[in-house]
Amino acid sequence: MYSSELIKGTLKTIILKLLKNNGKMYGYEITQRVKELTNNKIQITEGALYPTLHLLEKEGEVEAETETIGKRVRKYYTITPKGKVTVDLKVNEFVDFMNTMKFLLDFELDVGHAAK
Amino acid sequence: MQLSDEHIAFILDDIKAKGIVIEDLQNNLLDHICCIVENEMPEGEDFYKFYGCIMPRFFKKDLKEIEEETNNLLTFKNYYAMKSTVKISGIISAFLILSGSIFKTMHWPGAGFMIMLGGLLFSLIFVPLMIVLKFKDDETTTDKWVFTFGFVLAIVAALGIIFKVFHWPYANFGMRWSVTLFLFGYIPLYYFTRIRRPETKFNTTINMVLMMACGGMMYALFNLHPSTGVQESVNASYDFMQQHTIQVCKANEVLYAKKASYLTSNRFGQSSINLYQKIDSIKAFLIASTDKIPLEKAKQISLSDVQGVNDNASLRNVFENSSNEFSLQALEREIYAYNELVAELFPGNQEKLIAINQLQFRNTILSVVLYQLSQVQWQVVSSENSYLAALSD
Known part of the structure; x- marks a missing residue:
């Protein structure tokens, strides 16, 4: 399992990407899907998930619809067109970041890449 | 496990009691907890015991953190x-x-x-x-x-x-x-x-x-008063105007004395005298109210002896915002009536009209108001004088 510091910076990207690929999802479903896809290596905590979902909703990156199930209300989230643009930018940024980190932390010393 | 309504009510109450106020967040957490119980609770385990075990995974210290984190993110x-x-x-x-x-x-x-x-x-x-x-x-x-x-x-x-x-x-x-x-x-x-x-x-x-x-x-x-030099020159101008106004008044009295009919038969003369006296009484009233002295004494006093020449607070109360016979309202009524008569008797004779809109009576200090009142008096007696002079020719 990765540390929460590592996950925190990428949480928005993870949520938006999941919503982009899977259509509408609710909170618990998101945590479970992440667990499943990463073999339990990434576990999104509820304490981080819901504040981020609220922020994404306020920023207009996702929109929510509610469904009443018995005595409780379930909130489904879907990505908006704005969110789709953001997620592509974020994924690209993250890939770039990983490449930079790879070089910085000297996993593979790639001089040609560094000179670029 | 299928949750009963009591279980759901219990969870919701607990979430609320632990400080989650945002309704949206309450619903999120309620559904999330219900999902965990429904999917992860082993068969035959006590709901309340299981609930107690899963709650700590939502926070480090207490559940309120989620609400605080949400608020922080939203206000960030x-x-x-x-x-x-x-x-x-x-x-x-x-x-x-x-x-x-x-x-x-x-x-x-x-x-x-x-x-x-x-x-x-x-x-x-x-x-x-x-x-x-x-x-x-x-x-x-x-x-x-x-x-x-x-x-x-x-x-x-x-x-x-x-x-x-x-x-x-x-x-x-x-x-x-x-x-x-x-x-x-x-x-x-x-x-x-x-x-x-x-x-x-x-x-x-x-x-x-x-x-x-x-x-x-x-x-x-914040020396908010006019400088001494300015004040003295205002006093001197006021005294000068007063003296000359009085001289013209005396000249008018001589003309009236020549022929009694000048006084009784002319509306302009009457109106001029009325307005002049009205302004005299307003001036005395304003000085008396500002300096808190008797009206009789206020009538005699010269501007350089008035204590409250720079006052504007009591002026606002007794003159601007008042509606008694010595107020700005009353004065304006008199001046309008005078101007109407002038317009009727001397059509086209603009210089006899009192330009009330050019006089500054609001938001100012006592010496300015007194000076301008004297100016109006001067204009009134001068117009009266030229009229009487024309009559006697």
């Missing part, structure tokens, strides 16, 4: 927007006030507008936002309140200055009180709350000296 963006608004409004207001002051010194048009806009931006956007930001900072509560007190004084002072520039009422009140409280309230508070801290000791002393200097200068600039 505002925080940056606020900071940039503070910067922009600060720069614009400083620019406007400085340019406005230069324009004012050079008597160029637009100065008042610039100062007002700059001052309003400063006092209604820049400083209030600074207060909000101050409360978000990690400073001590004492510091937050001390600075807030200072900021509120800055708002009052800035509004006072705007009011002063536009000659609006209560400007002196705002300016005087804000600077007094700044000098004798804020600066000592600032000094004593910071001087004991080694890291702020030096800066505190420097800032205090600078603030004392600025506050002191502001205080010195």
